[in-house]
């Protein structure tokens with residue numbers, strides 16, 4: 001008991017919101033930072049899943065990962081990224097759970113530290129990454145883990161999935177955030193261009209080189225170098241990149257001086273690099289240099305819960321002086337579309353709709369005809385077991401429902417618990 005009191009008094013002055021829980025998920029104390037940030041009345045005596053999620057049972061029984069269950073099982077700290085209900089709305093929170101042991105080594109309590117995630121927003125925001133779907137959250141967790149290090153990150157995703165935005169988020173949350181963020185567009189670079197763009201050149205290196213020019217590698221000193229479409233670099237040039245990465249040095253074209261590079265590398269491609277390696281189209285050694293920490297960016301069709309959030313965000317970004325609203329029919333059509341061009345396609349659709357609309361309400365007729373014209377049936381026309389049909393319908397309803405699971409359950413006329421159970425299959 002004394003030990004618990006000491007722990008609580010220590011946590012009181014810590015800068016991050018922290019709570020102490022017993023092994024039954026019940027909150028026994030919340031520190032000043034927690035009360036300041038979340039200020040949602042007394043939480044002591046309530047369970048963490050009720051306070052942070054509005055659930056009536058632990059997260060892992062509601063389709064989410066539960067750090068307390070993980071920590072209790074392993075005896076180790078556990079870290080996850082969750083979406084918490086807060087007085088400010090739904091917020092991404094990085095949760096670290098640490099077990100506390102008594103003198104005999106038995107776990108008696110858990111301390112949960114919460115850090116607000118600034119790499120992305122679950123509400124429309126003026127800039128940066130926006131999303132709240134499970135697939136987006138899994139990606140965000142990886143971004144949070146790699147950003148503070150100097151490790152090379154490799155972003156893998158279809159065109160328009162937000163690779164450049166993710167690279168920027170990694171840079172902005174790294175120790176190099178005050179340094180430059182330099183983008184190298186690798187596709188279409190010829191041999192001579194590649195070298196002079198990347199490494200710069202000395203005066204007189206070639207006709208037209210009237211003065212020394214520093215390259216992008218040098219410009220990125222102290223910051224992050226983002227190699228976009230790294231899979232498009234021809235084999236003949238890959239060796240030059242490899243040399244730079246292996247030695248950490250380079251020479252300007254026409255120069256003799258060996259210069260030391262000082263950048264953190266983030267690379268991206270929409271290509272299947274692994275398959276390219278197998279085909280002999282991409283160097284194996286370069287592949288292993290690049291794929292230290294791969295991050296998969298989900299296509300928009302695999303994060304449908306984010307479509308309307310992104311649409312609202314992009315509309316507000318594209319027309320800050322207007323207050324665009326999305327009519328029900330417009331939303332419906334967006335939700336029925338597959339977005340082969342991902343977020344970039346959605347952005348183009350929104351830009352067009354804003355031009356087509358005379359008022360501030362976006363209507364279905366402001367969409368190109370091919371967008372969501374044929375809403376897919378929630379249940380395909382084949383005979384399937386009732387339980388399968390029900391599951392498909394619920395998944396469809398989840399993707400098309402603009403709100404949380406609680407309000408969906410209400411609309412469906414079932415309890416939230418039943419909804420989770422049925423979705424778990």
Ligand SMILES: Nc1ncnc2c1ncn2[C@@H]1O[C@H](COP(=O)(O)OP(=O)(O)OP(=O)(O)O)[C@@H](O)[C@H]1O
Nearest residue numbers: 128129130131159160161162163164165343344347
């Ligand atoms: N999660 C997101 N939140 C907000 N905007 C996004 C998000 N993802 C992408 N976007 C927007 O979508 C557009 C395309 O993103 P971006 O250019 O980063 O994609 P990309 O994967 O680098 O595309 P490409 O491979 O074609 O270069 C940009 O306008 C970007 O701001």
